[in-house]
Amino acid sequence: MFSIGEFSKITGLSVKTLRFYHEQNILVPTHIDEQSGYRYYNESKVETARVITQLRNLDFSLNDIAEILAQHEDDSDILDYLATQKESIQQKLKAYREISASLNQIITQETEARIAMNHSTFEVEEKQLETMLIAGVRMRGKYSECGKGFSQIGKKFGRHICGKPMLLHYDTQYKENDADFEACMPVRKGTSTDIISVRELLGGKCVALIHKGPYEDLGRSYEKIIAYVNEKEYEIEVPSREVYIKGPGMIFRGNPKNYLTEIQFMVKE
Amino acid sequence: MFSIGEFSKITGLSVKTLRFYHEQNILVPTHIDEQSGYRYYNESKVETARVITQLRNLDFSLNDIAEILAQHEDDSDILDYLATQKESIQQKLKAYREISASLNQIITQETEARIAMNHSTFEVEEKQLETMLIAGVRMRGKYSECGKGFSQIGKKFGRHICGKPMLLHYDTQYKENDADFEACMPVRKGTSTDIISVRELLGGKCVALIHKGPYEDLGRSYEKIIAYVNEKEYEIEVPSREVYIKGPGMIFRGNPKNYLTEIQFMVKE
DNA sequence: TTACAGGCTCCAGTAACGGGAGAGTCAACA
DNA sequence: TGTTGACTCTCCCGTTACTGGAGCCTGTAA
Numbered sequence: 182m183f184s185i186g187e188f189s190k191i192t193g194l195s196v197k198t199l200r201f202y203h204e205q206n207i208l209v210p211t212h213i214d215e216q217s218g219y220r221y222y223n224e225s226k227v228e229t230a231r232v233i234t235q236l237r238n239l240d241f242s243l244n245d246i247a248e249i250l251a252q253h254e255d256d257s258d259i260l261d262y263l264a265t266q267k268e269s270i271q272q273k274l275k276a277y278r279e280i281s282a283s284l285n286q287i288i289t290q291e292t293e294a295r296i297a298m299n300h301s302t303f304e305v306e307e308k309q310l311e312t313m314l315i316a317g318v319r320m321r322g323k324y325s326e327c328g329k330g331f332s333q334i335g336k337k338f339g340r341h342i343c344g345k346p347m348l349l350h351y352d353t354q355y356k357e358n359d360a361d362f363e364a365c366m367p368v369r370k371g372t373s374t375d376i377i378s379v380r381e382l383l384g385g386k387c388v389a390l391i392h393k394g395p396y397e398d399l400g401r402s403y404e405k406i407i408a409y410v411n412e413k414e415y416e417i418e419v420p421s422r423e424v425y426i427k428g429p430g431m432i433f434r435g436n437p438k439n440y441l442t443e444i445q446f447m448v449k450e
Numbered sequence: 451m452f453s454i455g456e457f458s459k460i461t462g463l464s465v466k467t468l469r470f471y472h473e474q475n476i477l478v479p480t481h482i483d484e485q486s487g488y489r490y491y492n493e494s495k496v497e498t499a500r501v502i503t504q505l506r507n508l509d510f511s512l513n514d515i516a517e518i519l520a521q522h523e524d525d526s527d528i529l530d531y532l533a534t535q536k537e538s539i540q541q542k543l544k545a546y547r548e549i550s551a552s553l554n555q556i557i558t559q560e561t562e563a564r565i566a567m568n569h570s571t572f573e574v575e576e577k578q579l580e581t582m583l584i585a586g587v588r589m590r591g592k593y594s595e596c597g598k599g600f601s602q603i604g605k606k607f608g609r610h611i612c613g614k615p616m617l618l619h620y621d622t623q624y625k626e627n628d629a630d631f632e633a634c635m636p637v638r639k640g641t642s643t644d645i646i647s648v649r650e651l652l653g654g655k656c657v658a659l660i661h662k663g664p665y666e667d668l669g670r671s672y673e674k675i676i677a678y679v680n681e682k683e684y685e686i687e688v689p690s691r692e693v694y695i696k697g698p699g700m701i702f703r704g705n706p707k708n709y710l711t712e713i714q715f716m717v718k719e
Numbered sequence: 720t721t722a723c724a725g726g727c728t729c730c731a732g733t734a735a736c737g738g739g740a741g742a743g744t745c746a747a748c749a
Numbered sequence: 750t751g752t753t754g755a756c757t758c759t760c761c762c763g764t765t766a767c768t769g770g771a772g773c774c775t776g777t778a779a
Contacts, residue, residue: 186725196726197768205766217775218727228703235701240549243766255708256699257560267553274546277539280509284536291526430525432504434497439524453745455756465757466737474735486744487758512735 182212182221192230207247208233241266282340287431290345294427297441301391305409310445312384316341316377317349317365323358324348330364337377341368346428349382349420355403363420388415389445391426395437399423399444406444415448422447451481451490461499476516477502510535551609556700559614563696566710570660574678579714581653585610585646586618586634592627593617599633606646610637615697618651618689624672632689657684658714660695664706668692668713675713684717691716 189196202208203220208229210220229250236246245262253259316338318330331346344367351361371379388410392402410417426441458465471477472489477498479489498519505515514531522528585607587599600615613636620630640648657679661671679686695710 184726195768198766200727201767214775219775220726232701237766238549239553239701240546254702255704256556256701257564257696257704259701260557260560263553263557263560267550267557270546270550270553274543274550277509277543277546280507281536281539281543284508284532284539287525288529288532288536291529291532295526427526432501432508432525432528433523435524435526453756454758464737467735469758470736483744488744489757506735 182223185210185220185222188222188226188230191227192234194230194234202233202243205243205247207243207250239263239266240270283431286342291427291430293345294441297391297426297443301441303391303393305388305390305406307386307388310384310387310447313344313367313382314370314379315347315365315382316368316371316379317363318377319361319363321359321361324360324362327362327364331366334364334366334377337374338366338368338371341371342366343369346425348423348425350423351420353419355400385447386450387445387447388413389443392442392444393438393440395440396442399442402442402444406446410446410448415446418447418449421445451492454479454489454491457491457495457499460496461503463499463503471502471512474512474516476512476519508532508535509539552700555611560696560699562614563710566660566695566712567708570710572660572662574657574659574675576655576657579653579656579716582613582636582651583638583640583648584616584634584651585637585640585648586632587646588630588632590628590630593629593631596631596633600635603633603635603646606643607635607637607640610640611635612638615694617692617694619692620689622688624669654716655719656714656716657682658712661711661713662707662709664709665711668711671711671713675715679715679717684715687716687718690714 183191185196185199188194189199192199194202199208199220203210208226211223211226212221213219214221232250233246236249241249241262245266249259249262316334318333320326320330327348335342347365347367349363349365351363365382368379373379388406390402390406390409392399422443422445424443424445426443427435428440428442429435452460454465454468457463458468461468463471468477468489472479477495480492480495481490482488483490501519502515505518510518510531514535518528518531585603587602589595589599596617604611616634616636618632618634620632634651637648642648657675659671659675659678661668691712691714693712693714695712696704697709697711698704
């Protein structure tokens with residue numbers, strides 16, 4: 182017979198835990214001294230303690246364990262419990278995987294925005310864009326409604342998004358209320374649906390300018406980039422692009438003064 | 451200004467939760483009626499509630515959230531928090547993945563044992579064994595010490611085990627104390643270490659008998675299978691094998707009367 | 720006999736709420 | 750103006766699987 186302290190060392194369960202398991206009728210001492218109330222455990226309880234530990238390691242609740250111990254004595258008897266438990270673990274795994282993906286996305290996003298912030302000259306640049314696969318929702322109306330498009334894409338292709346949200350402008354002039362535009366996101370893979378078109382967006386030479394500040398001020402940056410294009414006598418191809426390097430965050434809205442938006446005009450070579 | 455009930459509907463947080471967040475100074479009502487104690491929230495609190503919900507969805511604790519809300523207002527400010535949180539989520543994922551793997555292993559094991567139990571005639575059979583990759587620990591001494599070998603393999607190759615534990619007997623006669631045997635497990639892949647040898651175990655024709663009952667009684671089944679082999683005048687190749695179809699379970703020791711052990715003698719053709 | 724390790728019970732606290740009791744408040748309707 | 754019923758308030762308990770601590774008792778060795 183072991184005292185509670187000895188039994189604790191043998192089983193690796195804390196004294197507190199053993200007392201608690203006793204109270205819960207999960208692991209009852211073999212003998213209790215009537216005078217002193219001291220708990221004593223015999224050899225056979227070591228095995229019970231091992232079983233409990235195993236089941237706890239499989240994340241079973243003490244309630245489940247009590248039930249299992251009361252009714253069963255062979256692994257094959259508890260296949261149902263194991264299957265149920267597996268289900269519940271799978272659900273937790275799924276939930277945590279989603280959280281992990283969201284965290285990664287936010288971290289990547291903000292890190293990239295920081296890099297862009299630190300490296301940009303905020304002057305008009307000429308650069309080469311790669312061809313990329315995008316998922317897009319063509320819309321007509323106010324620009325402010327583009328959020329719906331992005332969230333549709335997010336829901337369908339959440340896991341496959343591999344770049345920053347973009348708006349493609351199909352109008353050659355600025356339109357307030359009846360604009361023709363497409364909300365889109367670079368994706369790794371995916372197939373088109375009724376609403377969302379998945380396709381390649383061709384790369385090529387472009388003239389780009391990173392705009393810092395609220396979206397209301399985008400006009401000034403557009404003037405600047407158009408002046409540049411005119412001076413160089415470049416021929417512009419629709420659609421033009423707005424890449425949201427940093428906008429309202431996933432968590433905080435953030436300060437619009439810090440928003441970064443890259444305006445890209447594809448030009449013919 | 452919204453009453454707590456209205457605000458609850460807008461934000462999707464329960465009234466109880468809102469009161470709790472108030473108590474914790476995480477989401478304090480805009481105004482509290484001094485007479486009635488009624489809580490009133492204005493428009494701007496909706497945004498705060500959204501931020502809190504987002505952070506809760508990322509599994510942040512309320513303590514973290516309180517800190518974040520008090521000090522920050524942009525996603526890029528909380529990159530450290532996000533990174534830490536990512537770490538903690540990864541750990542949980544890892545833990546649950548391990549649990550899931552264990553559960554799967556037990557379930558598979560017991561299910562297969564059940565099938566073997568229901569389908570076996572418990573007579574000597576002749577069959578063809580496939581070649582398989584195994585990880586084995588060669589040992590010398592008492593059979594009862596094979597457990598050490600199995601646990602060594604389990605620790606190293608846990609994830610890659612793809613079959614039931616086996617004992618290979620290199621002695622041609624039964625030895626009590628100085629037996630030469632190898633504890634091994636089929637694995638999907640792996641490389642040898644000092645102690646563990648990973649290699650192919652060749653298949654071929656074999657004579658097999660499933661023994662039901664405690665290991666002490668194995669002798670009787672050995673007699674039976676040897677009688678059969680002698681009668682057929684087969685030539686036996688060492689090592690012979692013992693496959694533990696059902697032994698002491700991962701959780702319960704189980705009843706030795708229900709243990710299933712397949713004895714396999716490889717025979718020359 | 721004394722010291723001290725080890726044991727006992729009982730209470731509080733954890734995290735993030737949910738349930739419920741008992742009492743007060745608000746708005747509409749008769 | 751009174752009443753009804755929905756809404757809100759505070760306060761307390763319960764959840765899960767323990768841990769920590771206070772205050773007291775017991776066992777054993779010096």
